[in-house]
Amino acid sequence: MNQFQYARPSKPQAAIRAVAKDANAQFIAGGTNLVDLMKRGVMTPQKLVDINRLPLNKIERQNNGLRLGALALNSAVADDKLVRERQPLLVQALNAGASAQLRNMATVGGNMLQRTRCPYFYDTTMPCNKRAPGTGCGALEGINRMHAIFGFSDKCIAVHPSDMSVALVALDATVLVSGPQGDRRIPFADFHRLPGDTPQKDTNLERGELITAVDIPDAPFTRHVSYYKVRERASYAFALVSAAAALELDGNTIKAARLALGGVAHKPWRLTAAEQVLVGKPATEATFRQAAEVAMQGAKAFKYNEYKLKLAPNTLVQALKTATAA
Template identity: 75%
Template sequence: MNQFQYVRPTKNKAAIDTVAKEQTAMFIAGGTNLLDLMKRGIVVPEKLVDINKLPLRKIEKENGAVRIGALALNGEVAEDKLVLEKHPLLSQALNAGASAQLRNMATVGGNMLQRTRCPYFYDTALPCNKREPGTGCGALQGFNRMHAIFGHSDKCIAVHPSDMSVALVALDANVLVSGPKGDRKIPFAEFHRLPGDTPQIDTNLQKGELITAVEVPETAFTKNVNYLKIRDRASYAFALVSVAAALQIENNTIKDARLAMGGVAHKPWRLTDAEKALVGKPATEQTFRQAAEIAMRGAKAFEHNQFKLKLGPNTIVQALKNAAAAV
């Protein structure tokens, strides 16, 4: 690990100005992912701007939404009474992530910004366009069991690792950011990027922009929800496939639906066509299977992740069944 400077500003503007002006400066909060990247030489910041003294930790109700500060810890958010009441899907997704120790250190903003866990990205001896543009994607012809089946390109087939983000995209959250040019609000569905020709760019944040909060609008999805994560072991493993499912059911008829997947794309993968197919239909397994079939349209697997083409729709169906049965 290279030497670096370390500062702890107490004002948002001071933190933003430092990162905006210095080419390799980076924000750090919990550091649960960033420190790993630094140790492996994947990122080499010359200055770390510790933002833990900034007033960005509150969880509160504001203007018909739950506003979650960027520095709120994953463990705190998952157990917060307001979140449990208004957005139990988010709580389930957070509790499915990492381990209790990491959840009690990782922040909401950091969770969103974590990098892929693709082994080709983490091994600096192997080619990776995300780590070093132009070197190629080792996963394309390599071992690609964990990799994308949606939205990939010939430059990158890595997947986004966050469970929390899958729930937030399903819940139509917004990301609040502050930067050198002022404040703005980014719909969560537009926050992360697909790889295209620039897989090294994960999000649509601009240089110096700081996530200040996530805003989750109130919805009717307070009961019939389920976050289902399929992984190789029960704890501290990233998703092979995950599904965030939320239903509004009246007299066994689906009045509204939200559906998103994790472990299948470079960003949390919202299934809007499948959602539309659910609305107005009875909450039955046949309905769920029809929606799952629609959800998987356009999926393309590689040598070692062909199983996701079957695991994906089966996980969607089970998540919807679990959501429908929730009390």
């Protein structure tokens, strides 16, 4: 690990200024991803700005919804009474996301900002446009069984690893950020980026911008929800494919639906067209199969991840069946 400077400001604006004025500075909170990347030489910030003293860890009711402070711990959010009552889909996703030890350190903001787990990104001897722009993508012709089937480019086929983010995009969350130019709100669906020609940019944050909170609007999805995650082992592992499903039912008729997939793209993959297919239909496996077929339009596999073309729709159908039975 390279040497680095360390600062621990107590006010948000001081932290923002410290990162905005130094291109080699980086915010650090729980450090559950950043420290690993620094140890491997994947990321080499020359200055770390520790934000744990900032007052950003509240979980509270706000404007007809819930507001999660950026420094709220994943374990605290999953155990919070308000979150469990009003956003059970998020609770399921958080509990599926990591070991208890990691959830006790990882923060809401840090979870959103974690980098891909693509092995070519982590291996500094291999080409990776995300780690070193212009060097190529080792995964394109390499072992790409964990990689994207939606939204990729010839520069990068990595996937975003967060389970929490899959639930948040399905729940129409909004990200609150503060930066050198002031405060702004970013719809969660627009927070993460597809790789395009700039895969090194994971999000639409500007230099020096700090996530302060996430707002989740109230919705009728408090009972019929499911976060279904398929992984290579039952213990802590990243998703091969995951699906978030939330339904509002009137008897056996679907009044509203929210759907998203994880492990399939460079960002959490919202399925708005598939949601529309479900509305007004009976909550049956035949209906769910129709929605899954629509969800997979545009999917394309590579040499080693062709199984995802079957696994993804089957995972979505299983999530919908589990949500209906809840």
